[in-house]
Amino acid sequence: MNAMEQLSDAHREMIERELDGENSPAESTAVRELLATDPAAKKYYDEALSLHAILGSVPETDPPHHLKKHILNIISTPALHNRESLNHSINSRFTFPHLQEVFMKNKLVIGGVLAAIAVVYFAVIYPWPADSEMFGTIGGAKKYRSEQITDNDVVVGGQENSTDGTVADGSSNDGLGRTAGVFRKADIQRLADIARTADVQRLADIARTADVQKLADIARTADVNRLADIARTADLFRTADVARLADIARTADVQKLADIARTADVARLADIARTADVQRLADIARTTDVQRLADIARTADFFRTADVAKVADIARTADVQRLADIARTADVARLADVARTADVNRLADIARTAEFYRTADVAKVADIARTADVQRLADIARTADVQRLADVARTADVNRLADIARTTDVAKMAEIARSASEVEMKADDQ
Amino acid sequence: MTEDLKLIQRFLSGDRRAFEPLVDRYQKTVFNVALRMVNNTDDAADITQNVFIKASEKLGSFNPKYKFFSWIYRIAVNESLNFVEASKKNERLSHELVADGKSPEDVLQDDHIAQSVEEGLTKLTDENRIVIILRHFQDLSYDEIGFILDLPVRTVKSRLFSARQSLKKILSNRIER
Structure with a gap:
């Protein structure tokens, strides 16, 4: 009899859900206890884990270089308005927060x-x-x-x-x-x-x-x-x-x-x-x-309202990639507020959080960033050992960081940064 | 409002360039879903192109209460399945790529795990292949897969189980090694 045949459907499903990350903490605890006491369950788990590992080892493939251009050349716009003139377009940009x-x-x-x-x-x-x-x-x-x-x-x-x-x-x-x-x-x-x-x-x-x-x-x-x-x-x-x-x-x-x-x-x-x-x-x-x-x-709102020297400090010391990503998705007014009130060194240090990045598997890090609990990541960023992270950042593999940045969910990173800043500001207020 | 929604709004207002970031963000995902389904780079590129064209045409009907990525996944899956069906891809794959004189054991002797997996995928049924792709290659949750395939979560789980068992058999030599 193989491992699967010796397992109840309920236990099998618990194990599958565990590997898929769908279990609650209590269910995960139950699975760990099951694996510790039931050899058939452990065998099934190990086999399933092997399959996950094999599938996880298959890399993504980059689309052909020309594909994006072809797509953009073909699509048509459901235009409600004619394209605005350049000047009008430039001026109008500043009136829309997006x-x-x-x-x-x-x-x-x-x-x-x-x-x-x-x-x-x-x-x-x-x-x-x-x-x-x-x-x-x-x-x-x-x-x-x-x-x-x-x-x-x-x-x-x-x-x-x-x-x-x-x-x-x-x-x-x-x-x-x-x-x-x-x-x-x-x-x-x-x-x-x-x-x-x-x-x-x-x-x-x-x-x-x-x-x-x-x-x-x-x-x-x-x-x-x-x-x-x-x-x-x-x-x-x-x-x-x-x-x-x-x-x-x-x-x-x-x-x-x-x-x-x-x-x-x-x-x-x-x-x-x-x-x-x-x-x-x-x-x-x-x-x-x-x-x-x-x-x-x-x-630009940012420059009108923010403390210029502080922004300059941030720009000089922070991880540019991260700032750029955040800037793409974040709320202008909020960023301006943060820039006015936040501790510059702290922001820069958070941005340099790289221990994680230097040694970890790129795809895995990106997966984590995509799926992790934002508040938790923000907490980690807030409390991490700044000096050590900075040291790591100096020695980090640039290509790896770039890979991570490319595959990570930008919106999520921005959310993390926002959340971290909120925690910082609340702490300051208190 | 999410960044995707802002871009969609701009596009629907006539700003054609707003579509570009959406392509940047999702073309690799769409391409890889299609590639795993059809196992051919050119076909996957064609499907990806069609997905974005359809998306651009149907953005007006996009319901913002859903996530854009789920919506475009759904288009990608449908386009891939339609392609497979229309071109009798299953027959071609099974005859040309898998049953081309290689036993599953032979396939698994290949040095590259990726190649073994890709060939193993071609032996699954379409409905099993797509749940493996969405779960393992796109890292989607049961709920997200259910939304994209328009299936109850219960069915997603049972289909995943069935698909994994099939794939496990195909790759059994490697797994037990």
């Missing part, structure tokens, strides 16, 4: 726009080997390239002097993957040199005409640390040609840059903004004439 995401991310806008410029530049202008088929013909490109270094000057890790564009980094074989792969491996100093000598008008032209979706795709697949390194070390940022960058930003198609920033991975852009040279970014922002940025700064 669009706070755009402006809660405004600390990212500068970084986003700059990163977009950098992406446009490095992905399109830079004479990547064998990527001409990807972007098509860009007028004047040949002339431009002739003034730059040649392909043979490009130091590409692991395949110096390669002329066929093949990148030995496991990237996909399509042009986009190849370009991202090259981008990941390219020599930083060389890119910086190119950036320093770039033709401003040309950059602006390309920004206006580039394929937004493709650039966004590149931004998503490129290596964050590499982008950050470039931003930190490139002459583009370090040696000041601020006026040149300002020219680019002024003459490029703002809407297109905004589209890039919008469709690119926000966390990635945020990481770039976080690790780039802050002072330099500030200089650029000061001299850049981007009406949109000014509008945002003037009208």
